[in-house]
Amino acid sequence: MTNDELLALTEQERAEEEKYSHRIHICTGTGCVSSHSEKILETFQAEIKARGLEEKVKARQVGCMGLCAAGPIVSIQPDGLLYREMTPELVPAIMDSLGGEPFKDQLIDTNIPFFYRQEKNTLENAGLIDPERIEEYIAVGGYAAVVKALSEMTPAEVIQEVHTSGMRGRGGAGFKTGLKWSLVAKAAGDQKYLICNADEGDPGAFMDRSILESDPHRVLEGMVVAAYAVGASQGYIYVRAEYPLAIKRLKIAIKQAEKLGLLGQNICNTPFNFKIDLRLGAGAFVCGEETALMSSVSGNRGTPNPRPPFPAQSGINNCPTLINNVETFANIPGIITDGGKWFARIGTETSKGTKVFALTGKIKNTGLIEVPMGITLREIIYDIGGGIPDGHNLKAVQTGGPSGGCIPAEYLDATVDYESLKQLGSMMGSGGMIVIDDTSNMVDMARFFMKFSMEESCGKCIPCRVGTTMLYNLLGKFQAGQATRWDLKRLEELCDLVKNTSLCGLGQAAPNPIISTLRFFRQEYLDKLIDSEKTGETVE
Amino acid sequence: MNSNPVVRSFTIDGIQVSAAEGETILEVARQNDIEIPTLCNLEGISSTGQCRLCMVEVKGTNRLIPSCATVAEEGMEIVTSNERIDKYRRMIVELLFAERNHICAVCVANGHCDLQAMAQKLGVTHIEFDYLHPSFQVDASHPKYEVDHNRCILCGRCVRVCDEIEGAHTRDFRNRGINTLVITDFATPWGESQTCTSCGKCVHVCPTGALAEKGKSVAEMQKRRQFLPYLVMRREGAK
Amino acid sequence: MALNQKRIAPPSDDRRWKLVDATMRRYGYSSQAVIETLHTIQEVFGNISAESLAYVSGSLNVPPSKVYGVATFYNHFNMAPLGEHVLSVCTGTACYVKGSGQVVDWIKEEYGLEPGQTTPDNKLSFMVARCVGACGLAPVIMLDGEVVGRLSVDEMKKRIKEWISYDK
Amino acid sequence: MTEKIRLATIWLDGCSGCHMSFLDIDQRMLELAEKVEIVYSPLVDAKEFPENVDITLVEGALGTDEDIQKIKKIRENTRLLVAFGDCAVTANIPSMRNPFGADATLKKVYLEHESLNQQIPSEGVPALLPQALPLHQMVKVDLFVPGCPPSADTIFYTLSELIEGRVPDLTTLSRFGA
Incomplete structure (x- = not known):
């Protein structure tokens, strides 16, 4: 695929779009699918057919539009109308309103800060394109970064651009992405690997899932650029098996990209080869940790290993391996097409984008x-x-x-x-x-998280395996009003131990929910001590 | 191999030492008779850095690193013991005692146990954590050996010696976290294992009384580990 | 190294083993394919039986204890078959904040089931999910895979009661 | 002559082995007797735990609700409370019932393993705690002397040091299990 071919495809797709006077976008992210948005899509399609409007109106699935609380969400383009809590029964009314007055009952006011205070970059296409059609991604400028990087830039220039952007890893720790890439690029070895960490295990977080479901090609594009920059020929996406929709869309996206020569052998007619395979996570939070993730990708128990050696030196099959998270890769296309400076204009001195x-x-x-x-x-x-x-x-x-x-x-x-x-x-x-x-108690909150860490501990190192269990039990004493000041002291000492001696990031960070609530909500712990312990500050 | 080996100079507790390329801090410490406590590490099988007892401090960084799994670097200043490290070590040993049912008085390895000796050396006189008191069955199905999970500290020595030295990989871990358990084959009774060669290496590398020869009474299970350096030497010589 | 290149036969002539074989073939019978193969087994059989573990071990030349260790490490794999119906409560943070913990406690008390357990008559399995990703609908439960959300704790209990009594 | 140190010893949920080992200090008992007065012990006649005790050696774990009452009373009346031997320090042998719980233990012992007169005693005996506990889970302990039992030498050394007002260093002298 060359730039001209990309442009031609874009033209063709846009012309196709313009045929329709209205395009009805139905959110098919997991949240909305849970409230039966697929049924709504079918109903719209049937209704369009019944009314003989196939040439004029098109209903299609799109990714997440963000306001999950109001799902299932339907948007009408090009009018930019958004409807909340749609049901199949409401479909005829919406159809009637096309071209006329909006259907007031379900209309969402888009002139609220929820919409205008956001700044969409990795989510710019979410809710606008059909994630299962590569053509739509290309029509909004997709894969231009791959073409640009491969035809106009050296790997070093690509890395320089990422450096310039000031981008830091979006997986949590915030390591500088450009630096990570240059370490892998510099590492000796003919075979290098690249992994996209899509094992989003944080309970109550669904950013990566939404990106993968809404705009999977964006992630693939970021991976291809990264692979070119560091010299990797094999990539893996390690994605949670609990994300069936994301997996399905990634599989489709990989096939489509391969078909257009944007992935696989001789990408964009250059000598560059890069293959992406999916690896399914199987429910282990610790696999978000790089070394545990690599154990799992290799088919083993997902237990971490001491670092160094870092994956950049010795990762999959002891080869240099670059691991970035979904959102990190999703930021790459913009950095390449619009430049690192464009990216760096957003954010603070040390946190960009x-x-x-x-x-x-x-x-x-x-x-x-x-x-x-x-x-x-x-x-x-x-x-x-x-x-x-x-x-x-x-x-x-x-x-x-x-x-x-x-x-x-x-x-x-x-x-x-x-x-x-x-x-x-x-x-x-x-x-x-x-x-x-104010209805939640912070000791309960801390124990909720500690239960999670305890159950997700891999069991390899002692401080995390036994320490998280002891912390959980100690917090139980507080909950039951059975704790003494001595227990409070033990709690703090144990947090310190687990934080400083655990083998991997999961263990090292596991006490944080306790440490932070002790810091800001200490009184709630003191309130739960045995009555006789509540007075007096000293512990022998 | 490298014809011009790199030698790295650094200090451990103020003593000037040197390491060959790739040697860990723990290895160098042992060569220089500097003692660093550990329960999972054993010369001859791989290091996994999981017991966290061998954590040492790099002077001036406040950061602790596992000496068994960290390669020495030029100019490092290693501190193997101070108030903070000693306290952590004691707490880790306490956690182990609280995790399972280590009742030294009635253990076959009483007097020959690395955990018991470690507790004494570190001055652990009592356990400040509430005991978990899990319930485990003893597997005595093997004709020669038995396993008592009440005494197991999940150090993984048996798993590694079986995989790396004997080559049978009869043992591994099941489950995870606090529910982790050493198993044979498909969590099969040991005596019914299809892969076990009954070589007994696991029994002798086991730091506690978890793995023992049958028929041993309290305090009778002495461990023999002399075979390990010899087997390692033979194996490396064969390469 | 050409020891034992002969493929072992599947445990039965159940056609679903062909799907398992297909996965292993796709990965060239690599020892790294344990997890992918287990995924396929669970997908087609619903759970991972002892015989299937033996088959994976024999086919991929991975020691039995290692296969067993991998299968039991990951939450997603269940060794015992699930009951006819599955009630699953999301315990992600968003759901927890909105009261899913109370729902879990109530189920434990009301039906005598701990998470992961199935009633003796094999009718009902009770599971907790880490986060089903429908945080916008919190608290969320799944009744045989159908997501039910946006209910208060009391409404949720009522809904579960109805669903369970409907079956009996 | 200065006043003698008031010493008490007591035997809770244990086997009396630690007291036996104490007796094994043999003639050194006379040396001790010059400095201490044994105000309460299985070895002497006192019925009530006295007030104002300087040192109490407590053998055995806390196994019953009566043990709890006793240890609380001991704590209130003792300056230096010594957990004496593994049962007091770790709950040791008595704790072997802990994984199964009190009920299952009683059933096993009094019903399943008994052919005559199968019944769980309930009158005149204190109620079993759900778990046998080491002393320090209930009261503050000032010194831990592990060992099953601690040797006579260890016991004599410990007492001698305490009498002299020093904290004994037991690192090389005692350990769990021996």
């Missing part, structure tokens, strides 16, 4: 959002999220999942960037953002 968050919990506008780095938590929660429902008050925001922490309401004006979240005892994480109101 936009970040996708799954905004959930006690908040009005539950859903998937993409915001510029540097935005404040207040803007996210009160502007975009619409605030706390049912007259309750905000208590804390939890980010970083079981590895993160709870940020109390008084820090709402903190900005969302890697450093400031870390300073507040939490972390960026992969993008789960759970809003907690």
